[in-house]
Amino acid sequence: MSASRDRLIGVACGLGAGAMWGLVFLAPKVAPDASPMLMSAGRYLAYGIIAALLLAPRWKRVAALLDARAWRALAWLSLAGNIVYYLFLVVSVHFAGVAASALIVGMVPVVVAVWGLRDPDAPPLRKVGPPILLAAFAVALIGWESLSRDAAAGRDAVSVLIGLGCGLAALLCWSAYAVGNSRWMARLPQVGAHDWSLLTGVVTGAFALLLAVPALLGAGEATAEQWARLAAVSVGVAVLASIVGNAFWNQASRLLPLSMLGQMIVFETLFAFLYGYLWEARGPTVVEIVAMILMIVSVVWCLRAHRTSAVAVVEGDH
Numbered sequence: 001m002s003a004s005r006d007r008l009i010g011v012a013c014g015l016g017a018g019a020m021w022g023l024v025f026l027a028p029k030v031a032p033d034a035s036p037m038l039m040s041a042g043r044y045l046a047y048g049i050i051a052a053l054l055l056a057p058r059w060k061r062v063a064a065l066l067d068a069r070a071w072r073a074l075a076w077l078s079l080a081g082n083i084v085y086y087l088f089l090v091v092s093v094h095f096a097g098v099a100a101s102a103l104i105v106g107m108v109p110v111v112v113a114v115w116g117l118r119d120p121d122a123p124p125l126r127k128v129g130p131p132i133l134l135a136a137f138a139v140a141l142i143g144w145e146s147l148s149r150d151a152a153a154g155r156d157a158v159s160v161l162i163g164l165g166c167g168l169a170a171l172l173c174w175s176a177y178a179v180g181n182s183r184w185m186a187r188l189p190q191v192g193a194h195d196w197s198l199l200t201g202v203v204t205g206a207f208a209l210l211l212a213v214p215a216l217l218g219a220g221e222a223t224a225e226q227w228a229r230l231a232a233v234s235v236g237v238a239v240l241a242s243i244v245g246n247a248f249w250n251q252a253s254r255l256l257p258l259s260m261l262g263q264m265i266v267f268e269t270l271f272a273f274l275y276g277y278l279w280e281a282r283g284p285t286v287v288e289i290v291a292m293i294l295m296i297v298s299v300v301w302c303l304r305a306h307r308t309s310a311v312a313v314v315e316g317d318h
Contacts, residue, residue, distance in 0.1 A: 007255065007256065007260075010251070010254075010255030010260075010261075010264075011252075011256070011299075013248045013251040014252040014264025014265075016244075016245070017246070017252060017267070017268070018266070018267025018268040018269075019267065019271050020240050020241050020248065021245045021268040021271070022269075022270070022271025022272040022275050023237060023240055024086065025093060025102055025275065025276065026272075026275045026276065027039065027043070028090050028093040028094055029093070029098065031233045033226045033230075034233075035215065035218065036087050036090035036091045036094070037087065037214065038215040038216070038230070039086075039090050040090065040208070041211040041212040041216075042230055042231070042233075042234035043208075043233075043234045043237050043238055044082055044205055044208035045205055045208045046234045046239075047204055047208075047238040047243065048203075048205010048206065049205060050201070050243060051200075051202050051205065051242075052198075052202050052205065054198055054243075058195075062191065062195050065188070065190050065191050066191070066199070070184070070187075073184045074199055074200055076180070077180055077184070077200060078200055078207060080174075080176050080177045080180070081173065081174060081177030081178075081200075083207050083208065085170050085174050085177065088167070088169040088170035088173060089167070089170045092163045092164070092166040093163075095159045095160060095163030095166070096162075096166075097163070098272060098273075098275075098276040098279075099142065099145075099149075099273065100160070100163060100167065101163070101170075102268075103142045103269070104167035104168055104170070105167065105170055105265075105268070106142070106295075107136070107139055107171055108171060108174050108175050108178060110135060110136050111171070112175055112178045112261065114132065115175070130301065131297075131298040131302040132263075132302075134297060135266060135294070135295060137294060138291040138295045138298065139269070139291070141287055141291040141294070142273075142287070145287040178261065181250070182253045182261060193247060193254055194247045194250070194251075196250050197242075197246040197247045197249075198243075200246065201246075263299050263302045266295045269295065270292055273292065
C-alpha cells in the first residue's frame with residue numbers, strides 16, 4: 001500500500017511539474033524580441049538569485065552534505081538541464097513553433113523509459129513496451145499535424161529544419177539531465193528534494209552570470225517596454241518553472257522508478273499545447289485531441305504496469 005501511495009503522489013508531482021514546465025514553451029512568444037541567449041541568461045539569473053535567497057538561512061548545513069563529486073554533478077546537470085537545454089528550446093520555438101518543439105521534447109519519456117529498463121527494479125519490456133510505443137505514436141501524430149500545418153502556411157523550410165534540429169538537441173540535453181538527476185538524488189538521500197532544486201538554481205545562476213555578458217553585448221537597442229517584458233517573463237518562469245516545477249520534479253524523482261519517471265514528462269507536452277492554444281486563441285484539432293488522449297492512456301498504462309511489478313516483488317519476498 002505504501003509503494004502504491006508513493007507512486008500516486010509521484011504522479012501528482014509529475015503532473016505539477018508538467019504544468020509549470022509547459023510555461024517555458026510560451027515564454028519566447030511572450031517576449032519575442034529577446035534573443036535566445038538573453039532569455040536564457042535572464043531566466044537563470046532570476047532563478048539563481050531567488051534560489052540563493054531561499055537557501056541562504058541554511059546554506060552551511062546543506063552545502064556540508066555535498067562532496068566534490070556532487071558539486072561537479074550539479075555543474076553538469078545545471079548546464080544540461082537548464083542553460084544549454086533552454087538555449088536550444090528557445091531557438092526551436094522561434095523557428096519551428098510551440099507545437100513542433102513540444103512534440104520533440106515530448107519524446108523524452110521514450111528515451112528515459114528505454115534507459116530505465118536497465119534498472120534492476122524495472123518491469124519487463126513486454127509490460128512497459130506497449131505504453132512507450134503508444135506515447136511515441138501520439139507524439140508522431142502531433143508532429144505530423146504541426147508540420148503539415150507549417151507546410152500549408154508556406155514557412156521557410158530551412159528555418160523549420162534549424163528549429164527541429166535545435167529541438168532534437170534539447171531532447172538529448174533533457175534526457176541526459178532526467179537520467180543523471182534521478183541517479184544523483186538516489187545517491188544523496190540526505191539532501192531534500194527542494195534543497196537539491198535550490199542548489200541546482202545557485203549553480204545555474206553562476207553559469208548565467210557568465211552567459212549574461214555576451215548576451216547583453218549582443219542585445220542591441222531595446223525599448224523600456226521590451227526590457228520590462230523580458231524581466232517579467234524571466235522572473236515568472238524562474239519562480240514557476242525553475243523553483244516550483246523543479247521542486248515537484250525532484251519529489252517525483254524520489255518516489256518513482258526511472259522507467260516510469262520518464263512517462264511523467266508527457267504532462268509537460270500536454271500543458272505546452274494547452275498554453276499554446278490559449279495564446280493562439282484556438283482549440284485543438286481532432287488529430288491533436290486523439291494524440292493527447294493517447295498520451296494520457298500511455299501514462300495510466302505505464303502506472304498500472306509498475307503497480308503490477310511492485311505487487312509481484314512483494315509477493316516474491318513472502
